[in-house]
Amino acid sequence: MIAPIRWERHRLLLLDQRLLPVEERMREYTRWRDVADAIRTLVVRGAPAIGCAAAFGVVLAARQSAAPDGYGLVADLEEAMKGLAATRPTAVNLFWALDRMRGVAEAHRALPVPALRERLLGEAQAILDEDLAGNKALGAHGAALVPEGARILTHCNAGALATAGYGTALGVIRTAHEHGRVALVWVDETRPVMQGSRLTAWEMVKEGIPHRLIADVAAGFVMKQGEVDLVIVGADRIAANGDTANKIGTYSVAVLAQHHNIPFYVAAPLSTIDPSIPSGAAIPIEERGGDEVRRIGDRQTAPAETPVYNPAFDVTPAELIAGIITERGVFRFPYSFR
């Protein structure tokens, strides 16, 4: 099993996803600020995984605090929660996990510091365990949508690496593969950060799932040749109407799928749904630095003077989504999650 986020000997361990697929290195964290940096710099990425990592960041903040009692500790945590929340704007699971941690802290502020720390660790561990269990339930619901001999296209990485260790889109693919239903997974490389080629292909190799990597530009041509039966992607935030923010390029894949009459599914835990946002228009879209596009590693691929537009996410309108697969079952258009 791939376990990208672990708590061991009072430390948070994160698999450094920037080094994959070349190197598998776990990094150790004992300070919440370093966890915030790890989220910001993509050591850990993927909406559910960011939520889990931030929850343990709060646990570390509680260990760092010198407050004499629970009230002081809760006050100290506020700075860490603000700092962790400021790392990345789009994935809602980050704010959802911090809200859960805040709720536990405030509910138990009358406890002595060591007991409150234990409660916080228990909550972070629960977020991680529930994500894993939820992914497996989601995988079972989704696998029922996968026909025998399916050729499935996925974009970015919504796998073990993006979650507590099983995956949303790749969780569905894992379960369907266990049932012998997956003929091939088409892996979009997912520029500019290459989560498809670096992470999803790596997971496919680890699990022995038949797959084929393509440049993002080839997805439409592969669909046109009749080589794709369905598309499954993850999500970073789902509005109340089902509009879904996910990795940049997801929207293009959804339009291409519609053009070719290929069902397009989103797989995500319920924690990805943001009922406070009526539609995708209100989802904040993170814009990242131009050098992600102008350079690859040490290699300059565009003139330094060339301006770049580098949105990290886009929004796919609900009407392009055939179903949203969650741990509680598959929702269908028009979406209502109440």
Next chain:
Amino acid sequence: MIAPIRWERHRLLLLDQRLLPVEERMREYTRWRDVADAIRTLVVRGAPAIGCAAAFGVVLAARQSAAPDGYGLVADLEEAMKGLAATRPTAVNLFWALDRMRGVAEAHRALPVPALRERLLGEAQAILDEDLAGNKALGAHGAALVPEGARILTHCNAGALATAGYGTALGVIRTAHEHGRVALVWVDETRPVMQGSRLTAWEMVKEGIPHRLIADVAAGFVMKQGEVDLVIVGADRIAANGDTANKIGTYSVAVLAQHHNIPFYVAAPLSTIDPSIPSGAAIPIEERGGDEVRRIGDRQTAPAETPVYNPAFDVTPAELIAGIITERGVFRFPYSFR
């Protein structure tokens, strides 16, 4: 002016496009086999440019031949023309240019060797000069389609670097820019070989044309935001019905443009039209090595075990193309080039 292909002092000079945008280096060629290698390894690329380079390759073969008379020379040229034709399968301009050279050689085989060599050099130079003049005529026809303040999206590089020195899609953009009509050029980076970021962005910087580079995956999102008024791309081969082979990803851009009601134009010289092929289904599509996708420069971006599908071109059906811009004017659907 950018002059990527020049004949000087009995040598063919090619700008090594693999080194752009970091380095501008001209390479010298005196043997046709080295020109074939240059075409195969993308020192020179772009359908019209490949045709010009191959024509000069035949000139070099004529210089290399030790045949005592024109009949022997023409026999010697056959091997070179076969070798040059075998370099890349999709761009028809390659075969068109070789056919022109063959026609001149056969028509003048009775001439003494030096005179026949002169005729061949004259024909290669004519192919180059006509391409340049044709591009400028094409640019004028195309610029009439560009509205004031246009934001134009282009894919790959159909610029000076892909031609004798002016460009097809970028020729239209150059002319429209001279008329003050271009507000912005959206440049798709064009994975896997990055002709957009490495070559088109470099041409835009050279010419001072306002532009913005995006990862290919962002094109749909940019269109959805209403930031694209028209799309112009080049072509590698156009079937008799208007179906157009061009750089992989062009088809996806055409589908996205249709979805957003954005006109999608192809710009190409008439030499790109292959009347012998009724529809796009019969256009041979080059498949290139997997390491173009698995690696970027020295950097490994996917597991070595991951299988790759790497078609270099795709086919856009004629019905998605609002117009085909040539040196003789703009053709409209349904296409007939007689």
